[in-house]
Amino acid sequence: MKNTILISLVLSLKLCCFWGCAQKEESTKDKIPGAIDMVETDKRDDTENNDIRKITPKEFVIDMGAGWNLGNAMDTESEDETAWGNPITTKEMIDEIAKKGFKTLRLPVTWRFHMGPAPDYEIEKEWLDKVEKIANYAFDNKMYVIVNIHHDEAWIIxxxxxxxxxxxxxxxxWTQIANRFKTYDDYLIFETLNEPRHEETPEEWDGGTAEGRDAVNQYHQVSVDAIRATGGNNTSRKIMVSTYAASTNSNALSDYIIPNDDENVIVSVHSYSPYLFCLEGTDPTWGTEADKTELTQEFNKIHDKFEKEGRAVVMGEWGSTFSNNPEDRLAHAEFYATACVERGICPVWWDNGNLDEFAIFNRNTLEWTYPEIADAIVNATK
Known part of the structure; x- marks a missing residue:
């Protein structure tokens, strides 16, 4: 570059007002439509571009598009993330998820095998590093990432x-997790608890007891408070908070409390509906008018509860298990995803990596086993 006085003066006049936003060329990212700024892959190194956008939670959830769960990987009930049959998560996997059109990655994490004893419960640095590394694979693809506490019900009683x-x-x-991600922008979402419930009790999946629901509300409260107390972008970051067991049971819905009536809390629910088709797999057929009416009623129940309260909702888990019924699964997925989108709900498919159960993507070959289902979900959000 020539270094004359004239050029210096011209450049100074044109660029001085933008000086504070200058970045090294090799670390800048393309902008997504709508002039929403993305930040560097490693967001710990730069705090200036990590502003929380001034959009409502409902606008935020719509922008999350279609979601996909990296299930049964970082959330195994073991020290080994491959214990449930899935390979180590790679950037190539997440690249393929993004290439298909999924815009949100839900990253379930089990922490109890990677933390020390009381009173500090110090999380292993290596485990936090792995979580952050996978999150950055998604951020490289301009995706949203949901980080949660998942299969930790053994101590969250x-x-x-x-x-x-x-x-x-x-x-x-939560203080440790929140501090690790404090400088990340709002494409990073925290989810306080996955399906908080009292395991192996009669009410486990039926909305729990009054005591259980109250305790879960208290657990969400301290979790949200801990996240907010870390400061930075966490003071107004979007946080997903689930009902008891993430259930749509009437008791779970009626006793659900938003911590501090926080405007940036998003409701998290799961619904494998209808149960015999989606989860149990004993009824492999779906698609009659009666089936559609039943599923519509399920969605109306969720929408009626939270729409009047002005709350945004994410369907953090849903899907159907394999029963040699690809046509029925496709019909269900199309109807389900569309019903979510029509009500402003972000649909996040539960993929546990098992092709005999919920997997629609083969993590070993990086191929879509059921591309039609993936396309139906993505296209619904478009």
Missing amino acids: PTYEKAPTVKSQLIKV
């Missing part, structure tokens, strides 16, 4: 007896 200890541990764990 919703009873008054256990509550003081559980709350103390939740505060320590």
Whole structure:
């Protein structure tokens, strides 16, 4: 570059007002439609571009598009993320998910095998590094990422007896996670708990007891408070908060409380409806008018509850298990995803990597086993 006085003056006049936003050429990212700024892949290195956008939670959820769960990988009930048959997560996997058109990656994480004892419950640095590395694979693809506490029900027991200890541990764990991601922009979403419930009780999947629902509300409260207390972008980051067991049971819905009535809390629910088709797999057929009416009623129940409260909703898990019924699964997925979008709900397909169950993507070959289902979900959000 020539270094004359004239050129210096011209450049100074044209560029001085933009000086604070200048970035190294090799670290800049393309902008997504709508002039929404993306930040560097490693967002810990730069805080200036990590502003939280001034959009409502409902606008935010619509922008999340179609979602896909990286299930049964970082959330195994083991120290080994391959314990449930899935390979180590690679950038190539997440690249393929994004290439198909999915805009949100839900990243379930089990923490209990990677933290120390009380009172600090220190999380292993290597485990946090792995979580962040996978998240950055998605951020490289301009995706949203949901990081949560997943299969940790062994210590998150919703009873008054256990509550003081559980709350103390939740505060320590969420403080560490939130601090690690504090400078990330709002494409990073926290989800306080996955399906908080009292395991192996009669009410486990039926909305729980009054005590259980109250304890879960308390657990969400301290988790949200811990995240907000870390400051930075976490003061107004979008946080997903689930009902008891993430259930749409009437008791779970009626006793659900938004912590602090926080305007940036998004409701998280799961619905494998109808159960016999989606989860149990004992009824492999779906698509009659009666089937559609039943599923519509399920969605209306969710919408009627939270629309009047002005709350945005994410369907964090849904899907159908394989029963040698590709046509029925496709019909269900098309109807389900469309019903979500019509009500402003982000649909996030549960993929556990098992091709005999919920998987529609082969993580070993990087091929879509059921591309029609993936396309139906993505196209619904378009």
